[in-house]
Amino acid sequence: MNEHITLPEGSIEKHTTTLNVGPTHPATHGVFQNIMELDGERVVSTEQTVGYIHRAFEKLAERRNLYQITPITDRLNYCSSPINNMGWHLTCEKLLGVSTPKRVDYLRVIIMELARISDHLICNSIVGVDTGAYTGFLYVMQYRELIYEIYEEVCGSRLTTNIGRIGGFERNFTNTAFKKLEKFLKEYPKVLKEFENLFTRNRIFMDRTIGTGAISAERALNYGFTGPNLRAAGVDYDVRVHSPYSSYEDFKFNIPVGKTGDNYDRFLVRNQEMWQSLSIIEQAYKKVQDFKGAEAEIFHANVPEYYLPKKEDVYTKMEALIWHFKIIMGEIDMPKGEVYHAVEGGNGELGFYLISDGGRTPFRLHFRRPSFIYYQAYPELIKGGMLSDAIVTMSSLNLIAGELDA
């Protein structure tokens, strides 16, 4: 190689190029730095740097009451914050031994599945963008907006939702919320079909994604993959089915699995999961509608120690005022114990490991962040491939910097 070039005296002969991708690169969708060693356009190796938006959530959580930790969980995977919120409430409920009414469970399922759809929608359309198809992304954003409007109607905010409370929701779903849900259920299947038509059998898209960024089921398990990334490799592990929470056992749905674990399979698995989520939402909505009379008004469990009373009651009723004061001043001791609770997040198993020493704040709280764990496999996934495929692989893994860095 390079026989015709005479290098100056003392120079080091190097056959590879070092390229710094990130930390803020338009193609990385988040703060990820990769120092890549390239041979032509092929990736020889890469060194990852993470932690650019580390915010010490685990330390912060040691000084906060349970309900004050919910906004922290928002900022993990911010493409599907309601799932994080619900996961946190479920963890607390497990520790405190709170059982929630069925209607609350079903409403939570609706919100969580909506969040899953919005998460997968972002991820899949971004894969489209990185392979050169911007249209899909812009088109589906319009329909993610419908989901955000539902959040807005239920909890008042859109991205970092802080939705729900320990024991249920802060308020009942309004009629407008259900109207918006109906609108979404009516319009969305057509959109998803069109989105699939755009990509699934698109020659260019297939050529770009099939066979790139592949991982075997065995390696994926060893690397701690979960969620759609693991299922694309052919392992049918889904927390919703393996350890059902929030009454997921009441619903009928399939777990789509792939075979090769490459970018194309990950794309297909996410698309299929959106169809399954739609079906779950429809079932849940139907179940919610079946509640009649007083049952149709239930939106939280009876846990006065942890559930903030209504403001009107705080001003007019003694008991509500006492509970409000105790909760806000953090005067309620938690039971002693250790719990691990996992939910199926947008990109994998999101786990909360909570140790309580009987105090008012957690003694230790650890988040099992799926993308932190599976991002380790990235060098192995892209080794020997083209640089442009490495970019697609990164978006197809659904890496969320906020979750990765905690």
Place this chain on the structure above:
Amino acid sequence: MGLTNEQIKQQLTEKFGEAVFNFEESYGMLTFEAAKENNLKVLQFLNDEPNMGFIFLTDLCGVNYPDDKGRELAVVYHLHNLKENIRIRFKVFMPIEHPDVFTASKLFSAADWMERETFDFYGINFIGHHNLKRILNVDEMDYFPLRKEFPLEDQTRIDKDDSMFGRG
């Protein structure tokens, strides 16, 4: 089929005898301890033994118990048997003066970064780890921030100059 906590406990005691101890069930999850020298042996057994099959490392993290003399630091492993769908929690404790424990990253590739994170926040030294350096914090940091001896800032302090932030 149908591996139960009782069976796991029995097999572990058969294999390791007194070396595994403090069995308990907290919220349905079997929890036990081993000496820090034995952590890799136990993990290997749980992973390799066909009727154990804990091939999936769900989580690895550190905990600091400042009041427990000689057992100030702990590493907690959460393992999952996906076939039988059963989870267990396994802990090793160590004194803060000698926070050394064998790495599990050769057994589980997933442990690589989780151990780096634990080192980063608790200063636990994973012997045999190929690249044990800070991961989320800056390299220049000279303390281990999640240890209890480093408290969060006192929220009532008044000696701060906040004028740069539009406050005070």
